[in-house]
Amino acid sequence: xxKVNVPYKMYLTEAEIPKTWYNVRADMKTKQAxxxxxxxxxxxxxxxxxxxxxxxxxxxxxxxxxxxxEIPTEIRDFYKMYRPSPLIHAEYLEKVLGTPAHIYxxxxxxxxxxxxxxxxxxxxxxxxxxxxxxxxxxxxxxxQWGTAxxxxxxxxxxxxxxxxxxxxxxxxxxxxxVMRTYGAEVTPSPSMTxxxxxxxxxxxxxxxxxxxxxxxxxxxxxxxxxxxxxxxxSVLNQxxxxxxxxxxxxxxxxxxxxIKPDMIIGCAGGGSNLGGLISPFMxxxxxxxxxxxxxxxxxxxxxxxxxxKYVYDFCDTGMVCPLAKMYTLGHDFIPSANHAGGLxxxxxxxxxxxxxxxxxxxxxxxxxxxxxxxxxxFARCEGILPAPESSHAIRAAIDEAMKCKxxxxxxxxxxxxxxxxxxxxVAYEKFNDGTMTDFIPTDxxxxxxxxxxxxxxxxxxx
Numbered sequence: 536x537x538k539v540n541v542p543y544k545m546y547l548t549e550a551e552i553p554k555t556w557y558n559v560r561a562d563m564k565t566k567q568a569x570x571x572x573x574x575x576x577x578x579x580x581x582x583x584x585x586x587x588x589x590x591x592x593x594x595x596x597x598x599x600x601x602x603x604x605e606i607p608t609e610i611r612d613f614y615k616m617y618r619p620s621p622l623i624h625a626e627y628l629e630k631v632l633g634t635p636a637h638i639y640x641x642x643x644x645x646x647x648x649x650x651x652x653x654x655x656x657x658x659x660x661x662x663x664x665x666x667x668x669x670x671x672x673x674x675x676x677x678x679q680w681g682t683a684x685x686x687x688x689x690x691x692x693x694x695x696x697x698x699x700x701x702x703x704x705x706x707x708x709x710x711x712x713v714m715r716t717y718g719a720e721v722t723p724s725p726s727m728t729x730x731x732x733x734x735x736x737x738x739x740x741x742x743x744x745x746x747x748x749x750x751x752x753x754x755x756x757x758x759x760x761x762x763x764x765x766x767x768x769s770v771l772n773q774x775x776x777x778x779x780x781x782x783x784x785x786x787x788x789x790x791x792x793x794i795k796p797d798m799i800i801g802c803a804g805g806g807s808n809l810g811g812l813i814s815p816f817m818x819x820x821x822x823x824x825x826x827x828x829x830x831x832x833x834x835x836x837x838x839x840x841x842x843x844k845y846v847y848d849f850c851d852t853g854m855v856c857p858l859a860k861m862y863t864l865g866h867d868f869i870p871s872a873n874h875a876g877g878l879x880x881x882x883x884x885x886x887x888x889x890x891x892x893x894x895x896x897x898x899x900x901x902x903x904x905x906x907x908x909x910x911x912x913f914a915r916c917e918g919i920l921p922a923p924e925s926s927h928a929i930r931a932a933i934d935e936a937m938k939c940k941x942x943x944x945x946x947x948x949x950x951x952x953x954x955x956x957x958x959x960x961v962a963y964e965k966f967n968d969g970t971m972t973d974f975i976p977t978d979x980x981x982x983x984x985x986x987x988x989x990x991x992x993x994x995x996x997x
Contacts (some may be wrong), residue, residue: 536646540837542624542850543793544622544623545621545622545624545788550616550676551619551784552784553780553787553800555604555605556776557776557782557783558776559775560598560600560839561600561602562721562817562821563599563886563889565889565893567772567860568885568926570584572858573849573858580853584596586758587754587767590901591666591713593696595773598773604776607661607858609661610661614657616646618784622788622949623641623850623893624637624638624639625913625917627638627918628913628933628936630725631912631915632794633940634936634939636944636945636948637939637947639794639949640952641812641952642952643781643808643952643954644953644955649682649922650679650955651778651808652679652768653687654780654811655777656684656686656766657690658777659766660691660766661719664693670682670695671688671693672695672696672757673695673753673759673768674697674755675700675714676700676879677959678707678710678711678747678904679954681697682713684769685714685717685718685719687788688718689717694720694763695717696720696756696763698724698753699714699722699723699724700746700749700879701743702743706872711751724744725744731751732748742869742873745870746871746880747852747866747868747880748851748852750852750853750856752853769785769804769883770850770861771938772878772885774810776887778808781808781951783812783815785949794947794961795947796816796947796949798829798830798946799828799829799950800931801830801831801832802831802927803832803840803883803898804879804880805882805883808832808953809887810884812951812957813829813896819921820895821895828897830896830898830935831887833900834878834927835901835973835975836871836902837868837878837879837881838864838976839881839882840862841900842974843883844863844864844995845997846951846995846997847859847988847996848861848882848989849989850882851867851868860888863881863883863988864882865882865984865985867984868981868983877922877924878927882982899988902973903974904966904972904973907926907962909967910923910956910963913929920956920957921953921955922953922956923959923962924954925954928951929950936948
């Protein structure tokens with residue numbers, strides 16, 4: 536692409552905040568496989584999901600056909616507190632790299648929660664309040680989702696119970712305290728406060744926990760307490776729908792400022808950020824209107840896309856959730872205690888899994904120390920301390936830009952900067968001290984997780 540003259544920071548106006556979410560499923564040639572009832576292996580119905588999720592969110596979860604869903608006025612009014620978020624030309628990073636590539640990033644860290652998670656948290660809290668519920672339960676990895684949900688619940692006057700993965704609870708005490716400041720009850724997971732937590736601790740004494748463990752506990756509490764429902768910050772269709780506001784704004788800014796991306800890069804844990812960023816661009820690709828190189832970047836320590844199996848598996852360690860067809864490492868897989876807590880989920884969004892399986896995007900896995908090298912380079916020239924999760928996308932963007940330096944290509948690269956890393960200073964300290972290490976699971980390690988994937992008649996359920 537030829538050089539374009541654009542501002543360093545590109546903002547839409549308040550009036551240009553999207554009025555609808557985009558449902559990429561409506562344009563998918565092959566729809567993602569349905570959630571299955573673990574008892575009957577039949578597709579889950581709205582009635583099956585009603586004890587766990589809010590009614591309106593269930594409707595969104597099961598809607599595979601409506602391309603655009605209106606954003607309620609109350610949610611758009613809340614979005615105005617921090618949206619539209621900027622699309623930033625990383626011109627200082629380009630200069631440091633000496634690359635002919637044009638690099639842009641969509642920055643979602645300009646709110647107190649520090650990440651993109653607030654886009655869906657406020658929507659889910661709104662629908663819970665509209666239904667007349669008392670409160671919601673959830674899990675959180677690095678803490679961005681729990682922080683966002685606690686903010687949203689405070690705004691609507693809802694009770695908020697958060698199960699935080701134990702390793703993150705210990706590594707990120709200040710993130711925990713932000714949640715408590717907004718009124719949330721935060722419990723390290725696995726815990727002795729739930730039946731499932733006790734069972735997991737009995738089977739895995741001293742475990743640092745996982746998102747799969749925390750999900751199980753949160754669902755148990757929601758089901759056992761009248762007036763509560765469970766809400767999730769990633770993976771589910773409804774979450775990718777709400778997060779499409781990221782991609783809608785990004786695409787609108789590209790059109791407004793004359794930017795034509797060749798490559799779109801996002802970090803991938805459960806899929807909320809990646810799915811939100813790529814959704815309208817993927818829609819164009821699905822409809823045959825444009826083509827993009829879409830790249831999912833995951834940690835080498837938790838490589839769902841690049842080394843997982845595409846089969847039905849439980850979304851949680853306690854096996855109380857429906858079965859989802861996704862790229863998975865097995866619901867018993869406990870990832871290493873790396874510092875990208877939001878990317879430590881054993882599986883992947885069913886929608887993104889289907890798109891990846893069908894060849895509409897590719898995936899790469901990167902190691903922790905290289906991720907923090909990229910984060911440090913970015914921080915020193917762009918002035919933002921990035922979250923470890925986002926830094927996976929930065930790593931891949933830098934790698935692609937350096938390939939352009941070798942070939943002389945002027946590719947235009949857009950990546951998602953999900954948020955800031957100011958609560959991740961333990962990780963930065965370990966990197967700066969030279970004590971950070973990399974962990975890549977062996978085939979034998981992965982085999983232990985794969986052994987937990989359910990089977991029917993001796994075969995994986997596909």
